Amino acid sequence: MPNSLICCTPFLQKFPSYMQSSARRMGIMTDVHRRFLQLLMTHGVLEERDVKRLQKHCYEVHDRNATVEKLEDFINNINSVLESLYIEIKKGVTEDDGRPFYALVNLATTSVSKMATDFAENELDLFRKALELIIDSETGFASSTNILNLVDQLKGKKMRKKEAEQVLQKFVQNKWLIEKEGEFTLHGRAILEMEQYIWETYPDATKMCNICHRLLIQGQSCETCGIRMHLPCVAKYFQSNPEPHCPHCNDYWPHEIPEVFDPEKEREAGISKLNKKSLRSRQH
Amino acid sequence: MSEQSKDVSDPDFAAEAPHAEAHGSPGVPAGVPPPTSPAATLAEPQSSSVGPTAAPQAAPPLQAPSDEDDPKALQQAAEEGRAHPSPSAAQPGPAPPAPAQLVQKAHELMWYVLVKDQKRMIIWFPDMVRDVIGSYKKWCRSILRRTSLILARVFGLHLRLTSLHTMEFALVKALAPEELDRVALSNRMPMTGLLLMILSLIYVKGRGARESAVWNVLRILGLRPWKKHSTFGDVRKLITEEFVQQNYLKYQRVPYVEPPEYEFFWGARASREITKMQIMEFLARVFKKDPQAWPSRYREALEEARALREANPTAHCPRSSVSED
Numbered sequence: 001m002p003n004s005l006i007c008c009t010p011f012l013q014k015f016p017s018y019m020q021s022s023a024r025r026m027g028i029m030t031d032v033h034r035r036f037l038q039l040l041m042t043h044g045v046l047e048e049r050d051v052k053r054l055q056k057h058c059y060e061v062h063d064r065n066a067t068v069e070k071l072e073d074f075i076n077n078i079n080s081v082l083e084s085l086y087i088e089i090k091k092g093v094t095e096d097d098g099r100p101f102y103a104l105v106n107l108a109t110t111s112v113s114k115m116a117t118d119f120a121e122n123e124l125d126l127f128r129k130a131l132e133l134i135i136d137s138e139t140g141f142a143s144s145t146n147i148l149n150l151v152d153q154l155k156g157k158k159m160r161k162k163e164a165e166q167v168l169q170k171f172v173q174n175k176w177l178i179e180k181e182g183e184f185t186l187h188g189r190a191i192l193e194m195e196q197y198i199w200e201t202y203p204d205a206t207k208m209c210n211i212c213h214r215l216l217i218q219g220q221s222c223e224t225c226g227i228r229m230h231l232p233c234v235a236k237y238f239q240s241n242p243e244p245h246c247p248h249c250n251d252y253w254p255h256e257i258p259e260v261f262d263p264e265k266e267r268e269a270g271i272s273k274l275n276k277k278s279l280r281s282r283q284h
Numbered sequence: 285m286s287e288q289s290k291d292v293s294d295p296d297f298a299a300e301a302p303h304a305e306a307h308g309s310p311g312v313p314a315g316v317p318p319p320t321s322p323a324a325t326l327a328e329p330q331s332s333s334v335g336p337t338a339a340p341q342a343a344p345p346l347q348a349p350s351d352e353d354d355p356k357a358l359q360q361a362a363e364e365g366r367a368h369p370s371p372s373a374a375q376p377g378p379a380p381p382a383p384a385q386l387v388q389k390a391h392e393l394m395w396y397v398l399v400k401d402q403k404r405m406i407i408w409f410p411d412m413v414r415d416v417i418g419s420y421k422k423w424c425r426s427i428l429r430r431t432s433l434i435l436a437r438v439f440g441l442h443l444r445l446t447s448l449h450t451m452e453f454a455l456v457k458a459l460a461p462e463e464l465d466r467v468a469l470s471n472r473m474p475m476t477g478l479l480l481m482i483l484s485l486i487y488v489k490g491r492g493a494r495e496s497a498v499w500n501v502l503r504i505l506g507l508r509p510w511k512k513h514s515t516f517g518d519v520r521k522l523i524t525e526e527f528v529q530q531n532y533l534k535y536q537r538v539p540y541v542e543p544p545e546y547e548f549f550w551g552a553r554a555s556r557e558i559t560k561m562q563i564m565e566f567l568a569r570v571f572k573k574d575p576q577a578w579p580s581r582y583r584e585a586l587e588e589a590r591a592l593r594e595a596n597p598t599a600h601c602p603r604s605s606v607s608e609d
Binding site: 029031034035037038041042044081082085086087106108118 | 388391399403405434439441
């Protein structure tokens with residue numbers, strides 16, 4: 001029986017009935033789950049392999065002899081407790097290479113103001129402007145120049161371009177935006193948290209993936225009929241298909257088909273990189 | 285999530301408290317001693333009344349476990365404030381909100397506190413009132429209480445009032461054993477390694493470490509004050525500003541020395557989160573020596589470990605916790 005500083009059972013008698021059902025659900029929260037949540041919250045967003053490591057770590061600390069529950073079930077169990085708090089551990093997939101990741105998101109507010117704890121009014125407005133440019137763009141990327149040119153239109157305190165550059169970097173560090181060669185797109189975490197808000201706010205400009213029907217920022221499109229697909233969705237749909245055709249108009253699919261993300265291949269690549277690193281460090 | 289209705293009086297919150305205004309500021313008077321335990325805060329006999337709200341069933345019994353220490357202290361301070369009715373008490377207060385709204389506010393506050401902690405920002409009570417509680421200020425005690433309860437039971441975190449004077453809160457881990465969880469994921473390791481290096485130096489010296497001494501040590505890692513590092517960036521800024529801001533280090537001018545020199549000390553947060561034994565283990569790994577190569581420090585670490593075990597008899601034995609990948 002794992003030791004727990006917070007022992008749930010004595011409470012059940014004292015609470016009035018409407019609280020008892022949530023208290024009962026909280027009965028499944030053990031220190032393993034609590035530590036997991038703490039650490040997930042600390043990191044904000046984590047790749048799946050790190051999440052698995054994290055889960056294992058939590059078991060090792062609190063409940064060594066228990067079998068590590070399957071991650072999906074583990075997370076669903078935690079989510080059943082979080083439901084009444086309007087937060088959820090959500091799983092997303094990066095748009096560029098199909099990597100699964102997890103983030104603890106707040107479901108209660110879906111607007112940009114959820115970032116309000118971290119950013120000033122003019123910074124939030126800069127994000128909104130960048131978001132609009134990204135959604136309107138064909139590629140899902142907005143150039144730094146185009147974003148910075150909007151600096152004069154920002155609400156709140158006047159912001160110089162130099163300052164705006166740094167704010168954009170702050171967004172990247174906080175995993176709201178990704179930067180590639182001077183252009184910005186939405187981080188997977190931002191898509192996860194703001195999907196609802198984006199649909200509601202930009203119903204005409206928002207693009208959708210033809211395969212998974214979720215919000216699409218980056219992807220490939222059919223040059224004939226214009227439907228779009230996420231890169232990982234393309235990879236899965238056309239996997240081992242030598243002659244890919246558009247699922248909508250059946251025209252030849254002209255783009256390079258990416259590889260399906262394989263966590264095993266990732267691990268091996270990581271290990272060989274690590275070996276190279278440790279060899280180099282010994283030369284100091 | 286931020287409350288748009290910013291109460292004008294809030295920036296002067298602390299100043300207003302002794303006046304116990306009729307619009308029901310929960311009065312955190314400066315005269316109350318720091319809450320070390322619920323019993324110690326106020327000598328006045330406490331009414332067992334559970335809260336001012338129209339939702340008395342929302343409040344758990346006062347004999348709740350110790351994770352209620354600090355919200356209870358605020359509550360007691362508020363009772364104290366309410367014991368001195370102001371002349372304008374005849375004014376009718378606002379209509380009490382539905383219990384569901386208070387619950388929602390508690391959930392918003394929970395998220396707010398979690399995000400502030402995640403960003404390693406200060407959790408300041410007036411900010412909480414301004415950004416989240418807003419017009420529900422009068423019920424902020426019960427909101428705070430519920431939030432603390434949720435944080436304890438779901439996240440295993442204590443929402444602790446760390447300083448009544450500055451009205452700062454902190455999220456403290458309630459789980460034992462306390463460990464450097466950051467090391468569980470190597471992508472956070474670089475920062476921790478750097479910080480541990482400095483903390484170890486200070487610990488071994490037994491007093492503050494001069495900035496020059498710190499840079500001598502960091503030189504071993506290939507770090508220089510004027511050079512930008514690929515992982516750490518501006519190292520000098522990191523250790524003299526960011527780590528200080530996060531309360532892991534203290535950076536102070538050495539008195540009576542010209543030209544001015546600065547030295548580093550352990551910050552309050554480091555003292556809370558990092559044990560001496562962890563430092564000894566770190567040193568042992570970095571220098572490939574036995575921890576007993578620093579005999580007096582090792583003895584100190586053992587004593588601290590013993591004291592921690594005695595304070596926390598239900599804890600598991602702490603494993604070797606500092607691991608570098």
